[in-house]
Amino acid sequence: MSETNDIAEIRRAVQALCAEFPGEYWREKDAARAYPGEFVDALTRAGFLAALIPENYGGSGLSLDAAAIIMEEIQAAGCNGASAHAQMYIMNTLLKYGSEDQKAKYLPGIANGSLRLQAFGVSEPTSGTDTLSLRTVAVRDGDEYVINGQKIWTSRAEYSDLMLLLARTTPREEVASKTEGLSIFLVDMREVVGNGMTIKPIRTMMNHSTTEVFFDDMRIPASALIGEEGKGFRYILSGMNAERILIAAECIGDAKWFINKATDYAKERQVFGRAIGQNQGVQFPIARCYAQMCAAELMVHHAAQVYDAGGNPGAEANMAKMLASEASWAAADMCVQTHGGFGFAEEYDVERKFREARLYTVAPISTNLILSYLSEHVLGLPRSY
Numbered sequence: 001m002s003e004t005n006d007i008a009e010i011r012r013a014v015q016a017l018c019a020e021f022p023g024e025y026w027r028e029k030d031a032a033r034a035y036p037g038e039f040v041d042a043l044t045r046a047g048f049l050a051a052l053i054p055e056n057y058g059g060s061g062l063s064l065d066a067a068a069i070i071m072e073e074i075q076a077a078g079c080n081g082a083s084a085h086a087q088m089y090i091m092n093t094l095l096k097y098g099s100e101d102q103k104a105k106y107l108p109g110i111a112n113g114s115l116r117l118q119a120f121g122v123s124e125p126t127s128g129t130d131t132l133s134l135r136t137v138a139v140r141d142g143d144e145y146v147i148n149g150q151k152i153w154t155s156r157a158e159y160s161d162l163m164l165l166l167a168r169t170t171p172r173e174e175v176a177s178k179t180e181g182l183s184i185f186l187v188d189m190r191e192v193v194g195n196g197m198t199i200k201p202i203r204t205m206m207n208h209s210t211t212e213v214f215f216d217d218m219r220i221p222a223s224a225l226i227g228e229e230g231k232g233f234r235y236i237l238s239g240m241n242a243e244r245i246l247i248a249a250e251c252i253g254d255a256k257w258f259i260n261k262a263t264d265y266a267k268e269r270q271v272f273g274r275a276i277g278q279n280q281g282v283q284f285p286i287a288r289c290y291a292q293m294c295a296a297e298l299m300v301h302h303a304a305q306v307y308d309a310g311g312n313p314g315a316e317a318n319m320a321k322m323l324a325s326e327a328s329w330a331a332a333d334m335c336v337q338t339h340g341g342f343g344f345a346e347e348y349d350v351e352r353k354f355r356e357a358r359l360y361t362v363a364p365i366s367t368n369l370i371l372s373y374l375s376e377h378v379l380g381l382p383r384s385y
């Protein structure tokens with residue numbers, strides 16, 4: 001892919017920052033399941049997490065396509081962008097649908113690093129992927145909303161100041177379409193943690209700082225509502241396209257890391273008196289993963305460009321996410337196989353990246369649900385649910 005000088009410069013700058021956070025740093029954080037705060041601070045100081053914030057609010061006003069390059073390079077360097085990626089994609093809902101007051105209040109602080117916007121509360125334990133069945137409710141009471149319910153898998157909630165929260169404001173039985181009656185709130189967590197909001201960490205197979213969040217009569221000002229009450233699902237769909245595109249870009253970065261790591265190892269490792277990479281049985285899986293990654297990479301940038309041009313990239317964002325997550329998972333498996341037993345040793349980082357890469361065919365949306373979207377909305381097949 002030929003790239004502009006600006007994009008090449010972004011790549012170099014992210015690579016230089018990531019070089020300060022080598023494998024040992026991530027291994028240590030992984031073993032302790034500790035939040036990589038130093039890395040997130042460094043990304044923030046360098047302005048990368050404010051890439052999408054317009055210049056008049058202190059950001060750099062870059063396109064989603066450029067933001068995708070930042071996330072790709074973080075992963076390609078062996079780092080873990082999951083510690084900070086939400087700030088990029090949550091931003092979209094605030095930028096597109098937030099009021100001038102909300103933007104003026106929060107964006108400069110997010111851009112200069114004094115505020116973190118890292119928590120996205122959508123998933124719930126009982127509704128799963130069926131987001132429209134979520135049970136968290138927000139009831140208007142004078143100048144406030146009172147929120148009750150529970151979220152699950154709210155990643156980085158312990159390390160965020162702000163949370164974008166989806167809740168039902170009109171009961172499902174009272175709305176004409178089930179997509180209505182949901183609303184989005186920008187919750188200032190500093191005011192409610194321990195005062196209506198309780199966060200409980202969930203330990204997972206990789207270092208992801210994910211949590212359960214409970215709301216018990218949590219009171220937030222009515223000014224936390226984004227856009228119009230009841231239209232939250234529409235607002236969040238656009239944000240979800242940005243999320244899928246950015247995570248797809250991370251998967252491309254992961255695939256590149258696995259392919260480079262496997263290629264280097266296959267050139268060095270001597271067995272039967274020659275490099276293992278001299279055997280086509282070892283070469284071909286690497287070459288196949290490379291082709292798969294390149295094809296997915298084209299779709300990721302195509303989706304980002306549709307988004308940046310103001311189009312609706314629903315199909316493209318979903319396809320990019322599916323193809324890129326499958327390419328990175330195939331590359332992860334290939335990389336372990338190429339390393340033989342050493343693929344399981346922590347010091348090679350392969351097993352850590354393998355665990356981290358596994359997430360993305362499941363979250364933020366699983367492959368089946370993407371196939372279902374394409375079947376129904378693109379191919380016109382009968383609706384299945």
Ligand SMILES: Cc1cc2nc3c(=O)[nH]c(=O)nc-3n(C[C@H](O)[C@H](O)[C@H](O)COP(=O)(O)OP(=O)(O)OC[C@H]3O[C@@H](n4cnc5c(N)ncnc54)[C@H](O)[C@@H]3O)c2cc1C
Nearest residue numbers: 120121122123128129153154155208362363364365366368
């Ligand atoms: C580490 C981690 C971090 C996360 N971070 C966040 C976060 O920050 N914020 C947030 O809101 N969420 C987050 N999530 C949640 C994530 O988006 C969901 O786990 C994901 O969307 C899948 O939903 P589910 O787990 O409820 O699976 P379910 O909906 O229970 O589905 C289980 C399986 O059944 C399949 N399935 C379900 N229905 C159908 C159907 N109709 N047809 C075919 N197959 C079907 C699915 O594809 C899936 O494979 C995170 C999850 C994890 C594991």
